[in-house]
Amino acid sequence: MRPTEPFRKEHEELLAHIDHLGLAARELPGLDPAERRQVIDRVLGFLSGTLLPHAKAEEDVLYPEWARLVGFADAAVPMTHDHEAIVARVERLERTEMDDVDMLQELLYGLQALIAVHFRRKRTSSCPPSTPPRRRSRSESSSAWVRSPATRTSTEQPRTDAGPRCAGPRADGLRYVKTISPPAASS
DSSP: OOTTHHHHHHHHHHHHHHHHHHHHHHHGGGSOHHHHHHHHHHHHHHIIIIIHHHHHHIIIIIHHHHHHHHTOTTTTHHHHHHHHHHHHHHHHHHHSOTTOHHHHHHHHHHHHHHHHHHHHHHHHSSSOTTSOOOOOOTTTOSSEEEEOTTTOOTTOOOOOSSOOEEEEEOTTSEEEEEEOOOOOOOO
16 A cells, blocks of 8 residues: 555545545525534534644644655645635634624635645646556646656757746656746746
8 A cells, every 4th residue: 555545534534625625615695604603514514624634634743754755845835835825714713703794704715726726736737646646748837847867868958948946856767847937927
């Protein structure tokens, strides 16, 4: 079993619950404040009791190991930023009054979208911590696999038309380079 397998299984289970956030948001206007409280308490129970502990475990266990493996200390920063945004919305949901239906719906729909995008990023990102990287062809991505300087032939020249890059070493001598376009020159 891969070390990421428990996280993968948890992701599958968590994804099944994410759509419930949207369903809860849709039913709120037809509920009285006491019923809204019950729905929000169930949602908060899931978020605080299941989702946030899962995120904390990723940050404590999975992300540091993954960063070590790819050789890039900040590899998981986008994922932890997602976690911070999710926590902020959960805390705001906890403080929202039950008669503020618009805000409750906004927070629930926002959480649903944010969490869904976060999970999708993990599944499809070039550096996903819970999914092993898959080698993409140049036609599949704007990013490219390139040879490290030690394995580059004398006729291969490094690209000079791009801005900063995020690179991670690979066991086969290649490294993944994500090119970030430089800012446009101001006039």
